[in-house]
Amino acid sequence: MKQAINRIWNPEMECMDIDVRREMQSQKLRETVKRVYDNVEMYRSRMIDAGITPDDIKTVDDLSKLPFTDKPDLRDQFPYGLFASPRKDIVRIQGSSGTTGMPIVSGYTQQDIDDWTEMVTRSVAAAGGSDEDIVQVTYGYGLFTGGLGLHQGASNVGAMVVPMSSGNTVRQINMMKGLGVTMIGCTPSYALHIGETIREMGLDIKDFKLKAGIFGAEPWSDNIRNRIEDLLQIDALDIYGLTEICGPGVSFECLEKVGMHVNEDFVIPEIIDPDTLQPLPYGELGELVFSTIGKQGMPMLRYRTHDLCRLHPEKCACGRTTVRMERIIGRTDDMLIIRGVNVFPSQVETVLTNIRGVSPHFLMVVDREGSTDRLEIQVEVTEEMMGDTISAMQVLQKEIGEKVKSTLGVAARIKLVDPKTIPRFEGKARRVTDNRIL
Ligand code: DLL
Numbered sequence: 001m002k003q004a005i006n007r008i009w010n011p012e013m014e015c016m017d018i019d020v021r022r023e024m025q026s027q028k029l030r031e032t033v034k035r036v037y038d039n040v041e042m043y044r045s046r047m048i049d050a051g052i053t054p055d056d057i058k059t060v061d062d063l064s065k066l067p068f069t070d071k072p073d074l075r076d077q078f079p080y081g082l083f084a085s086p087r088k089d090i091v092r093i094q095g096s097s098g099t100t101g102m103p104i105v106s107g108y109t110q111q112d113i114d115d116w117t118e119m120v121t122r123s124v125a126a127a128g129g130s131d132e133d134i135v136q137v138t139y140g141y142g143l144f145t146g147g148l149g150l151h152q153g154a155s156n157v158g159a160m161v162v163p164m165s166s167g168n169t170v171r172q173i174n175m176m177k178g179l180g181v182t183m184i185g186c187t188p189s190y191a192l193h194i195g196e197t198i199r200e201m202g203l204d205i206k207d208f209k210l211k212a213g214i215f216g217a218e219p220w221s222d223n224i225r226n227r228i229e230d231l232l233q234i235d236a237l238d239i240y241g242l243t244e245i246c247g248p249g250v251s252f253e254c255l256e257k258v259g260m261h262v263n264e265d266f267v268i269p270e271i272i273d274p275d276t277l278q279p280l281p282y283g284e285l286g287e288l289v290f291s292t293i294g295k296q297g298m299p300m301l302r303y304r305t306h307d308l309c310r311l312h313p314e315k316c317a318c319g320r321t322t323v324r325m326e327r328i329i330g331r332t333d334d335m336l337i338i339r340g341v342n343v344f345p346s347q348v349e350t351v352l353t354n355i356r357g358v359s360p361h362f363l364m365v366v367d368r369e370g371s372t373d374r375l376e377i378q379v380e381v382t383e384e385m386m387g388d389t390i391s392a393m394q395v396l397q398k399e400i401g402e403k404v405k406s407t408l409g410v411a412a413r414i415k416l417v418d419p420k421t422i423p424r425f426e427g428k429a430r431r432v433t434d435n436r437i438l
Pocket of ligand 1: 096139145146215216217218219220238239240241242243244247248249305307327328331
């Protein structure tokens with residue numbers, strides 16, 4: 001594997017003494033609260049309803065006094081209701097479609113774009129990126145924040161950027177090889193697909209110059225990391241973010257690969273119990289909530305991400321002192337409830353990546369027969385397995401079934417399907433078809 005080198009883009013901010021940082025966060029939080037109280041009707045009326053004024057928020061410890069914000073608020077306030085800056089100061093809109101059709105948009109002032117760029121730059125540098133690098137951006141460009149977000153960060157380290165956007169895998173691979181691309185950014189499922197396609201094309205990864213990849217926008221696991229690293233011979237690093245907060249770069253992994261460093265000079269993370277909505281201590285699993293500090297165009301106070309994860313405050317071996325997020329294990333809302341049991345697609349992925357003879361591509365199909373939920377998991381077998389006997393297939397099917405049942409706590413019908421029959425995605429992978437009418 002070509003060696004990526006750890007770089008800390010902004011040691012002053014990333015390695016800051018945690019007490020000094022907390023002081024700075026409190027100061028920036030006070031400014032943000034005042035800004036939204038003065039400029040955004042929804043925040044002002046909610047704070048009045050909660051019986052608080054900006055004077056009640058003095059330090060980070062007062063955060064829990066503030067009301068939450070959630071995705072429906074963005075839909076209700078579409079398009080400009082949550083903007084805290086005059087329209088003429090907004091220089092960019094990014095957005096995401098959401099699952100219910102109604103778009104949500106985020107507005108950025110030039111300062112917001114610069115801050116977001118700084119956040120992604122730290123991620124590119126942490127993956128070893130510098131002006132020596134050629135970075136292929138395979139996230140979609142457009143309203144989706146992935147393409148432009150990574151583009152800005154890679155440009156800022158001085159790298160040569162190849163703005164491919166998503167799609168056309170063979171062309172992606174030809175560019176990567178031809179230009180001697182050293183770093184790539186895309187979803188982890190697409191990185192896997194690129195790696196598999198390189199093999200199928202009969203190309204040798206030794207003829208590529210790739211050293212690192214920055215992968216995010218969907219949940220993935222260490223097993224998938226290992227596969228990508230093996231296929232592409234790179235360091236595969238995680239990056240997290242969401243449109244409502246800025247886009248990619250809210251947090252990012254360093255080469256230690258022990259969680260994603262939250263850019264705490266721009267956002268304050270919290271973990272809450274999604275049922276009681278009470279804050280949880282570091283180390284406990286719960287829903288991630290972010291407040292932006294410093295964002296002007298569309299500040300967010302206590303925004304509920306619905307992403308489930310844990311936070312860890314210990315200083316990292318890389319030297320950064322920022323809080324680290326564990327991998328996102330799923331979303332409270334892509335969580336399936338099957339016969340009363342909470343099930344996440346990421347659990348199925350973990351099972352499959354530990355079994356020989358199957359690929360990590362799968363589809364979960366849920367139906368309701370009478371009043372009983374039925375889960376079917378369609379699993380692709382590998383080419384090698386295809387040549388095996390029917391009884392070997394039956395053994396495999398049984399093995400998957402048993403492991404799924406013990407890991408998920410619910411039984412599933414396992415359907416083995418031919419290689420390459422489960423759809424591949426250039427953007428975020430969709431792993432669930434829920435046919436139940438609840
Ligand atoms: O996915 C921003 C992004 C682009 C992040 C490129 C990383 C790389 P949205 O489309 O608004 O923004 O989707 C945000 O995607 O709440 C998570 O559920 C999920 N997500 C994003 N990054 C990760 C990750 C972009 N590293 C939603 N691991 C978030 C797991 C992720 N889930």
